Amino acid sequence: MNNIINRRIAIQHLLTVAGAALLIPACYEPSKKASIQLINLNISGDLETLLATLVENILPTKNLPKAKSFNLHLFVLKMVDDCHNEQDQHDFMEGIRSFEKQARQHLGKSFAKGSADEQAAFVQEVNAGNMKADKLEEFYKMVKSHTIQGFLYSEYVMKDLKKYELVPGRYNGYAPVAS
Template sequence: MERRLVIKQVLIMAGGLALLPSCLREQGKSTILLKNMDISLDQENLMADIAETIIPRTNTPGAKQLKLHLFALKMVDDCYEKADQELFVKGLTAFQDQAQDLFSKSFGKLSLHQRESMLAKLENSTSPEQSGFYKIMKEKTIDGFLNSKYVMTNLIIYELVPGRYNGYFPVKTA
């Protein structure tokens, strides 16, 4: 009887130790594991709002629903050089501060018109940090959308062999 009790307690303790790291996750950190960049949860939410402004939800899912901001973060973290990653984070921070200075509230609480005007200013910005950040963010958001499961399965019609032969296609004579 004692062996069964000990084995049961050891298994319960092992399960608790396996779950412990997920319970001790730091609050305010990014929801995905990034190796080279340090992004806070507020910055991640800001990126989600920017992506949602670029590709809003209509009759198709928007950028937030497809989690395109996480795609952009992972691509920048894995595929870009250290200098570009630092430029991206500096541009994100500068954009966050600019939204707070201009409207006295965060980007996520702005109206759609205000968001679009801020992104238009950002696209025409002369600051290398902000224009570099926006260029990467917009490019990766669009790439993520075009390569998402939704687009690949619902919007693009897959043909095994493109350009198949159609014998009944009308041909104009010269």
């Protein structure tokens, strides 16, 4: 019961956002919720899939060891949900809708349904700042910076690749730079 009401509210909320009407396609179907619990962001399963696809395009981890452990898109959501202010969170939600809207305009389909090449090309354009849409830039910046943060601060990079030493046990202030 509660779920239904919440979904209705969510849909109404979507409708009140300027331009969001375009986002409600004829084929709209109620989707699953996001796979992690969020306090401030209202992320459906579809939006989560979209974000996961975008993040994988920004920084592909599928071929890396421990590919499944990265979950960078969930880290992005966690950080935006917990560590950003309300304005940023609002921009994030606006921006993710703008992103999908632009994708539909350019690819003729939902971003997540595009081919790998279509997705990559589209992300390239967004990355280059060639897509102008409401809060798209703000959204993309948040996604990319937390994707990079999540990657650099991952067990794979810090521990496996030894980019971080927990116990250096030394200090040399005149270490030669290898030429």
